[in-house]
Amino acid sequence: MSPVFTMACQGYDRMRPLLDGTVGLGGAELNFLDLPVEETFFRMLKYREFDIAELSLSSYVLTLGEDAPFVAVPVFPSRAFRHSAVYVRHDSPVTEPAQLAGGTVGVPEYQITAAVWIRGILAELHGLGVASVRYRTGGLDEPGRVEKIALDLPSDVDVAPIAEGRTLSGMLLDGELDAVYSARNPGPFNAGGGIRRLFTDPERTEKDYHASTGIFPIMHTLVIRSDVYRQHRWLATELVKSCELAKTAALAGIGETAALPYALPWLWAEAERTRAALGSDWWPYGLEANRAALETFLRYSHEQGLASRRYEPEELFAPETLSKVVV
Structure with missing residues (x-):
């Protein structure tokens, strides 16, 4: 057997x-x-x-x-490319990552992969040092999330959990956070409620990132x-x-046009753009x-x-x- x-x-x-x-x-x-x-x-x-x-x-x-x-x-x-995973309030004056220096950023967990990529990319390519902001951890839209793994971080990295019952999305909207790094879209962003992406054209930024580094x-x-x-x-x-x-x-069959495999009318065009940007084996x-x-x-x-x-x-x-x- x-x-x-x-x-x-x-x-x-x-x-x-x-x-x-x-x-x-x-x-x-x-x-x-x-x-x-x-x-x-x-x-x-x-x-x-x-x-x-x-x-x-x-x-x-x-x-x-x-x-x-x-x-x-x-x-x-x-x-996933992660320039599109940095969020600020819709009326935030921040237009460049380096402007977050000295501020407070929310992350669901400090150690999650998306946050590691974002911090590294912003430090290496956009002038925002890892220790130049404070990090606050917790649930994005639902309270109660905690770090899954115990961390032993350098003394210059300020990481602390948010208060019980609070969420990162709510604190961003209330002005208690300057930005949120999140793999998932914040709920208010999906609802069109006062949150925007930091990068004004994240798709272009991510394509430029891949073109210069070869990294997906x-x-x-x-x-x-x-x-x-x-x-x-x-x-x-x-x-x-x-x-x-x-x-x-x-x-x-992702680019098939005879009978669309997914309910997206121009998926074939996106498949062709992806192949042109990332190569034939893009995954x-x-x-x-x-x-x-x-x-x-x-x-x-x-x-x-x-x-x-x-x-x-x-x-x-x-x-x-x-x-x-x-x-």
């Missing part, structure tokens, strides 16, 4: 063939749980509930060490619980192979195609006082997933 592995991951288009069984997992059966990312992260980090799970890249790096609970494979279910920022990776990996070393390679097949199947898996993004993120994590040392990309992943079989 084939072993059954439970995998928790959001049901993205590139993962859906694994969810619906169109693509199988070699040598095993997959019990795919389509869960929102925050729930998956919380349950995996706190209780180790799943055999395989989508995990924040930042959180995963912070679990590395002698008794690391997880082993990653170079599959990246979530990526990685948000999440897939991890295998270490005890499962030790018992089934073959699982890492088979998981990568299946995820590659799933991604290929999902993206094959690559594997180490080498993602080396620049991984090296940059690992540098940011260490510089921001999160990772205890600057890891190399090869240290993140199961070694057998870094080699190709030559025939």
